[in-house]
Amino acid sequence: IPRVLDAGQCNDSYSLALIALKLKEVFELEDINDLPIAYNIAWYEQKAVIVLLALLSLGIKNIHLGPTLPAFLSPTVVDVLVKNFGIAGIGSVDDDIKLFMGE
Numbered sequence: 001i002p003r004v005l006d007a008g009q010c011n012d013s014y015s016l017a018l019i020a021l022k023l024k025e026v027f028e029l030e031d032i033n034d035l036p037i038a039y040n041i042a043w044y045e046q047k048a049v050i051v052l053l054a055l056l057s058l059g060i061k062n063i064h065l066g067p068t069l070p071a072f073l074s075p076t077v078v079d080v081l082v083k084n085f086g087i088a089g090i091g092s093v094d095d096d097i098k099l100f101m102g103e
Contacts, residue, residue, distance in 0.1 A: 013041075013051045017058055032059055038100040039063040040090065056085055064100075066090030 024032045039055060041048050041063060049070070055063060066089050069078065081087040090096055 013055070017055060017060070020060070021058070033061050036102060040096075040100070041065050042067065062086040062088065064088050064090050064096075 020032055020035060020037055023035055027035075029035065039060060039062070041052055041055075052063065052065070063085070065087060069089065073081075078087075091099070
């Protein structure tokens, strides 16, 4: 598996989630979040909200959203997403590469 997988379209995120679930099974992990995977969802379309909800329903945490958070998210909703699901934003290119590559 390459170090970086780009889902391309939002609809392709389902395939990436299935790969992650299979890796969790193969490596006999208790939690999908134990895999060294960084999820980064770009908010270019509203269907990205459905992708986010699907990933959260699978128990996936620490998802990065950006380049900016959607304007329709209230501060209260953002607070819940950050506290309960580890949602984070996107930083500079250099900082994000270090973060996503585990450096």
